[in-house]
Amino acid sequence: MISESAASPSRSSIQPSTSLADPPLPVDATVRPAGHPGSGLSAALWDFDGTLADTEPIWIAAEFELIPRLGGQWSHEHAHKLVGRSLLESAGYMADVIGRDDLRPEWIVDQLLQVVIDFCRRGPIPWCPGARELLESLRLAGVPCALVSASYRSLLDVIIEQLPAGSFAASVAGDEVSRGKPDPEPYLTACGKLGVQAQDCVAFEDSPPGARSAGDAGATVVVIENVVPVPAxxxxxxxxSLAELDAAAVFGLLRRDGDDAH
Known part of the structure; x- marks a missing residue:
């Protein structure tokens, strides 16, 4: 079994399901005025893992590489329980499963993050179908977007650097909030950065914790199921798929007071 001083696991077995190669572009950190005339939509809020990019297989592969090195066994059932959860919560669960209470969750997170960051730096990023196109459509329509993720800032910065300038007006990472998803704090924080109300926003999510976080914040949640089912x-x-949507379609999705669910 390895200790906290051992080397990080390799990423040799990690294979994304899709990929799209594009050169890195500079980041535009300027927050554009929120809102789109006549649409009622103030902003679009994006989850990262499994929604913007198909990174869930990368995380799962990293778990399967790390756990045996820690002397434990891992399964896809275990891995699926972590989808959408905070990294520290996930690390604590992993330590419990393998009976390693001597390992700090923060150390486990560092090991997993390093594998995923290394993969994303080498690229290409496995963008989800239609994600980049929808981001561009919303940008052209003047709708500000925020990235709201359980992943840490060190990973989000790598991702944002590989998107066209102005794709995201704000971002919130999992290590920048006191309560992660499913708590609404991440989405409320993003809305605060954009100067908008959550009820005037749509949020794109693929996991139960993320959908609950966005919904409890007050946003209309666009669910794109990926690895695990999301309760209605x-x-x-x-x-x-996000490929079904463009900015015009998103304008029509905003939940109105008294409307029934779609």
Whole structure:
């Protein structure tokens, strides 16, 4: 078994399901004025893992590489329980499963993050189908977007650097909030950065904790199921892929007071 001083696991077995190669572009950190005339939509809020990019297989592969090095056994059932959860919570669960209470969750997070960051730096990023196109459509329509993720800032910065300038007006990382998803704090924090109200926003999510976080914040949640099923809720719209949407379609998804769920 390895200790906290051992080397990080390699990423040799990690294979994304999709990929799209694009050169890195500079980041535009300027927050554009929120809102789109006549649409009622103030902003679009994006989850990262499994929604913007198909990184869940990367995380799962990293778990399967790390756990045996720690002397434990791992399964896809275990891995699926971590989808959408905070990294520290996930690390604590991993330590419990393998009976390693001598390992700090923070150290486990560092090991997993290093594998995923290394992969994303080498690229290409496995963007989810339609994600980049929808981001561009919203940008051209003047709708500000925020990235709201359980992943840490060190990973989000790598991702944002590989997107066109102005794709995201703000971002919130998992290590920048006191309560992660499913608590609404991450989405409320993003809305605060943009100067908008959550009820005037749509949020794109693929996991139960993320959908609950966005919904409890007050946003209309666009669910794109990926690895695990997402329970139905009154403030949800479901699509099979982001490729089904453009800015015009998103304008029509905003939940109105008294509207029934789609």
């Amino acid at each position: 809720a009154p403030n949800q719209v479901r699509v099979s």
